[in-house]
Amino acid sequence: MRTDSPHPVLPARPSRRAALRHAVSAHAWRDALSVDTSRISYAASLRVGMAVGVVLVIGGVTGCRDIAGFAALGTLVSAFCRSDPYPQRAGRLGVLAVAITTAVGIGAVLGAYSGSFMVEIGVISALAGAAAYLVSALHIVGPGGIIFVFAATGAAGFAGDLSDVGWAVAATALGSAIGLLAALAPHLIAMSTRRGHTEVPGSATRESLWTQLSGGHFSHTRHHLLISAARIAVAAAAAAGLAAAAGLAHPMWAAMGAMAAMQGVSYHHTVSRGVARLLGNIGGAAIAAVLLALPLGYWGAVTAIVALQTCAEVFSTVNYAMCSLAVTPMALLLTGLGAGLSPEMAVDRVLDTGIGIVVGIGVAALAITSRDLHTTGNRTEFSCTSH
Template sequence: MYAESVTRTETAARTPSRLTHSSEAIAHTASGATWRAAFRVGSADATIAPAIRVGLATAVVLVVGGLLGHRELAGFAALGALCAAFGRYEPYPRLAGKLAMVGAALVASIAFGSAMGVVGVPMWLQIGILSLLAGASYCFMSGFRITGPGPVILVFAATGAAGYASSVDDLARLVTAGALGVVVGWVAAMLPALVLPMGPARLAVARAVSAVGRLEQSGTGAVEPALGSIANARLVIASSGRIKSTVDHGRELVAVLDEAEAAVQQWQLHGDATLIRSIAQHEKELRKLKRSSMIEHDLAPAPTLAAPEGYFLEGLRRLYSRPVRMNALRIVAASALAGWLAAGAGLEHPLWASMGAIAAMQGLNYKQTVQRGIQRLVGNVGGAVVAAGLIALTLGYWQAVAVIVILQTAAELLVIKNYALTSLAVTPMALLLIGFSAPIGTEAAVARVADTLIGVVIGIVVAAVTISRSDRHHVTV
């Protein structure tokens, strides 16, 4: 009993109080290492095809909207088409369902925002309601593990609709435009399934093989990531469909993963890297765009495939998990506080401050929240300069469409590498889209920076005050 009491006392002594932990978190934001990390450009592979798909979907809806004479609605159709930006690298059967859910959520957000505009909900109440929408959107995307731009897109869609719609007819037109955009985005994202149904599975196996190939240079610390990459590749293969061509190819890919797992075990037990070097040679072949190919080696295909992952029911259960609920509450609080503070300061677009807080708090932990906040702020400053220059040029509709498509494609190319670079492209793109439905001047770019600053600061402060005691990612060991 005494020993247990001493152990509990020592543990309590090592565990900082919430005030101390929050103070350490706030101090982390001023660290030079934190700012250097925010500007670090990461590596990314297989980014071109997803970026082209999103750019293509955006171009289609903007061009069609312009040709049909509905230029003021084209921006909302483009927001619907952004569903193509979600779930990159997912196996196509699973991607089809997730994109349909995202599309439905985008249309619902447009309808919801339009309804607020029609009713004439005052700004302070809009801020509160859309902050609740942000929390619900976070639960939805976290629960179903939908990767991509995150809840901020749904809030942006609702915000734009609330500012535009003034009648039931407007509501119907916006919802129709958004729904048509979703259809275009869904089709653009799913088109490769007709030609390369096992593309995501091949990429996942290539990444697993690459992770195994790095073991010899990286040491034992790379074992867990390698095994995790192998496990993820197995799930992707299992979820890639059950037609004969995908099953046969999937069995071949599973055999490669079996060999990769054996290579890891051999290296761990005997320090023998022979099999690691052998398996690493398959990466180049796996990254080729092939519909169905057998990797040239002596492995027999695996006899069976694992059952596909039941992501929907599991997602429903995760919706109500405590970590998801707690972070959703933090997002609601940060979004509402940022918006109300911006409104109280007399800023013209207080909901932009709310979106700044939401975007920052999409990080998985406090360290990522701070990094995203810094990146969004810096990216918005640079993007505002670009936006001011573009707005000053008074671009015509078609010139603006060309710029938007280029910026959207660039954002998708850069999103995995560095969020600041993504914000640099997204900020002028978003302002140009707004310009389709309402006149906008260069002062809007300055307002965007001011609102973002408020949102980021509030988001980081709320994250620090509510930080979990177990969140030590930002602490230098």
């Protein structure tokens, strides 16, 4: 259980120097390793793992192994909104299903027609900001906007023509539908036993999704969310640019590292998530290197992916570093389903993530405000984030 206060005493006025010192403080690193088992859940985690497994099996049986990974990404909508009432969850998951399918479409079009890596960085970084705004505006708890960036990046590397765009989008849409069914399965079963009784206490006062997205009457909240989204877009572009300049093979992984760190609700959370993700990626990369070196084949990889994804979901409410420990090899195996990866890619993953985390924390420190220092919030942004 947590023994430290989750929010350290920080200066009353924002200080970039103090913020950077906090990033290397013992408190920040201890907090990244703290464990909380009070909200652990197995049923929801198993549903996510089963949804991923179902689409990967369908892909293997039908001979569509090259696009099965996109269907698996679509099913990850089931990892969101796990604590929401079911009617509210259905609407939000529907929005996320459309969003991840759109992200794959954008990435696939870039891969098929862009021809410019700088354009890809710019568009996907903008997508990162938009995804962050979407998730925050709808108060969605789960893996965060990074999944959409991962999906778009994978699609950009896959698509070579219009046919590839169509297949990637169709597979993601199918996976999203299966993920939606998996997330709502308990509610649908309960509805069938109650012969359609669906009344939920307090549901009449719920805000519409559009009101939440537009900010409604809370313009100051919308302004803050837009600024946060802009920071994430800038950090993602800068991280990807630096990784590309360093000659790394997958610079968009650096963009995801920056985004993952900056999904916290405060600067302290940004630092804590960054440290936890770095530690988790180092351990996860070692696991990935071993798995990628083994002759797993498609079905062996599917087994490992399902097991790792389920573990990541279980760990998502316990500790972010432990979650990243499972997510990193899962993401690399999923990426390698369509085109095999060598064990050396695990090292690239760590380097790219390290660049992304440093850039993310740096941008957050440079743009720090009093609100960033003292925002605590009651909502925990936990996730298997991603990828």
